[in-house]
Amino acid sequence: MGRQVLVLNADYSALSVCTVPKAFLLVYLNKAEMVAESDSEHLRTVTSSYALPTIIRLHAYVQVPYKRIILNRHNIFKRDHHQCQYCGSNRDLTLDHVLPKSRGGKTTWDNLVAACKHCNSKKGDSLPEEIGMKLRQKPFRPTFVMFVRDYSGNVESTWLPYLNRWR
Known part of the structure; x- marks a missing residue:
């Protein structure tokens, strides 16, 4: 049940x-x-x-x-429909800071997205637009x-x- x-x-x-x-x-x-x-x-x-x-x-x-939704890996994946926000893949997902932590990016709903390992390593320490990557949807707090x-x-x-x- x-x-x-x-x-x-x-x-x-x-x-x-x-x-x-x-x-x-x-x-x-x-x-x-x-x-x-x-x-x-x-x-x-x-x-x-x-x-x-x-x-x-x-x-x-x-x-x-x-009432706020807890910021955690599971809830970010739910929000992003278990898809990489750069390529749409649903395999080997990780979390990516859109504005990298090394550049002052925070661990917040508005800065975290689901990303496959390939896209996450390709993006590295850059902003998506700096290397020609586009987000499928802008991150947000549900x-x-x-x-x-x-x-x-x-x-x-x-x-x-x-x-x-x-x-």
């Missing part, structure tokens, strides 16, 4: 994603209500069958500080909702109204 459930705050804003057992427990303990359920799947016990949640809403509003919507993999169609309203 590797499905994910979208968790909404009391004001219907996207809060997080959790597992089906966690979501079911929140509903069962009356800490959340089911907003949407699967048409085709159910949770079954020996004597009962329950709707499988796809979206739940918490009863109590949770005050959350500004928002939490964008990350859930675009990069979490399996996004249910029922989630989209809740994810698209908070861009």
Whole structure:
């Protein structure tokens, strides 16, 4: 049961994603209500069958500080769709500082991209434009909702109204 459930705050804003057992427990303990359920799947016990949640809403509003996506290798690769941002390859990926660290480049969302080993070594200590390389997309910091919507993999169609309203 590797499905994910979208968790909404009391004001219907996207809060997080959790597992089906966690979501079911929140509903069962009356800490959340089911907003949407699967048409085709159910949770079954020996004597009962329950709707499988796809979206739940918490009863109590949770005050959350500004949610930021953690800057790490895995999340950079997700943002860049596991493709080299110079040639499009999906093999032997590394991280590249667009403005090299030796030239004052920082380790930030706006300066890191996925790059294959070949392009990374070809670029070396240069700026991409200095050696005729172009980025496929400019690096950026994804928002939490964008990350859930675009990069979490399996996004249910029922989630989209809740994810698209908070861009």
